[in-house]
Amino acid sequence: MKRVEVKLSLPVVAPLVDLIRELTIDLERSLAAPQALHDLDQDFRGAWIGELLEGQNGDLRSLLSLFDGEFFTVGVIAFDEKNAEPIVRACTALRLKLRESRLKALGDESLETGDVEMEGLDETTKTAFMCYLFLATVQELIIQHLDSTILGL
Amino acid sequence: MAESRSHTRTDARAATEVQLQDGWRVVVLNDPVNLMSYVVMVFKKVLGFDETKARKHMLEVHEQGRSVVWIGHRETAEAHVFTLQQWHLTAVLEPDEAR
Numbered sequence: 001m002k003r004v005e006v007k008l009s010l011p012v013v014a015p016l017v018d019l020i021r022e023l024t025i026d027l028e029r030s031l032a033a034p035q036a037l038h039d040l041d042q043d044f045r046g047a048w049i050g051e052l053l054e055g056q057n058g059d060l061r062s063l064l065s066l067f068d069g070e071f072f073t074v075g076v077i078a079f080d081e082k083n084a085e086p087i088v089r090a091c092t093a094l095r096l097k098l099r100e101s102r103l104k105a106l107g108d109e110s111l112e113t114g115d116v117e118m119e120g121l122d123e124t125t126k127t128a129f130m131c132y133l134f135l136a137t138v139q140e141l142i143i144q145h146l147d148s149t150i151l152g153l
Numbered sequence: 154m155a156e157s158r159s160h161t162r163t164d165a166r167a168a169t170e171v172q173l174q175d176g177w178r179v180v181v182l183n184d185p186v187n188l189m190s191y192v193v194m195v196f197k198k199v200l201g202f203d204e205t206k207a208r209k210h211m212l213e214v215h216e217q218g219r220s221v222v223w224i225g226h227r228e229t230a231e232a233h234v235f236t237l238q239q240w241h242l243t244a245v246l247e248p249d250e251a252r
Contacts, residue, residue, distance in 0.1 A: 033184070033241045048235065055239050088191070092241040095186050108185035136188060143190045 003080040004145045010075045016131040017067045023097050024060045031056060032093035032100075056093055063090035077138075084146045091135040098135075102128035176249030177230035179223040181242050183214050195240045196222065199233065224249050 031052055037045050066077040066087070079087060099111055105125065110116050114133070118126055181192075189211055196207035200222055213220035222244075223233050230246055237244035 033238070033243060035238050035243065036245050039246050052235075052238055088194075089240055092187060092191065096184075096241060099186050112185040139188060139191055143188075143194050147194060 001080050001082075002146060003078055004141060005076050005078045006141065008075050008077060010072065012130075013075075013134070014072075015127055016134050019127055019131050020067070020094060020135075021064065023094050023101075024064060026101065027060060027093060027097055028057060029053070032096040056089075059086040059090040059093065062086035063094075079142050079146060081146065084142045088139050088142045091139045095132055095135050098128050098132045103132060177225060177227045178221045178247045178249050179230050179233045179237070180245050180247055181210070181214050181220050181222050181237060182245065183218045184243055187242065189215065192242065195237065195242060199236045199240065 031049065035049075035052075037048060040048060062083050063086070065083075071077060099108075102125065103111060106116055106129065111132070116129060118129070121129065192211040192214065193204070193207045196202045196210055197204065200207075202210065210220045210222050222237075223230060227246075234244045234246050
């Protein structure tokens with residue numbers, strides 16, 4: 001089984017993990033990307049959203065499991081074919097939530113290009129933006145190294 | 154592994170042919186968050202696109218704000234929309250009014 005291990009700097013990542021835990025609580029009851037479901041009847045819509053939410057929560061649990069007690073000893077996270085898919089989805093859910101709840105002031109264009117002056121940001125926004133970039137890096141690592149595995153090709 | 158890809162592509166082609174009898178579109182809308190590489194990966198995984206087709210639709214979403222990624226029977230279209238939403242893409246179902 002292909003496995004990718006990444007050594008992270010604990011002092012840098014620990015505050016981001018705290019933020020990820022907060023966002024995960026926020027996401028327990030709401031979808032990261034509320035979807036337009038005009039064409040569905042109300043009962044079906046409820047079941048649809050419930051199932052999406054259940055999947056989202058499962059994905060977030062997979063991501064959080066990377067940052068268990070052992071992580072805070074060795075600073076290593078690992079991806080393989082079992083956890084790659086939920087983690088890559090969880091990263092998206094968290095990035096969407098960060099955009100909506102913590103990074104509105106930066107504007108979508110800056111978020112899309114990543115062209116943000118860090119010096120001008122307050123500490124809360126700076127941490128949120130670093131978290132946004134960290135999650136994108138995790139996604140890129142998985143897609144770059146495990147794409148064929150998670151696609152089952 | 155390669156065999157499984159071949160099945161996926163065959164299924165996708167068959168589904169595209171079947172859809173001509175019905176008319177619902179699966180449309181993916183742009184968002185500023187999802188990485189281009191992520192969208193390409195999702196299109197390959199969910200819709201069975203090859204790399205070239207996945208990149209073409211991803212660029213359409215990025216540059217034009219939307220891309221029709223599938224047309225066909227309502228039930229299958231709904232299943233695609235659901236799976237794309239599981240991957241947090243903004244996907245909607247539209248009647249294919251061109252028909």
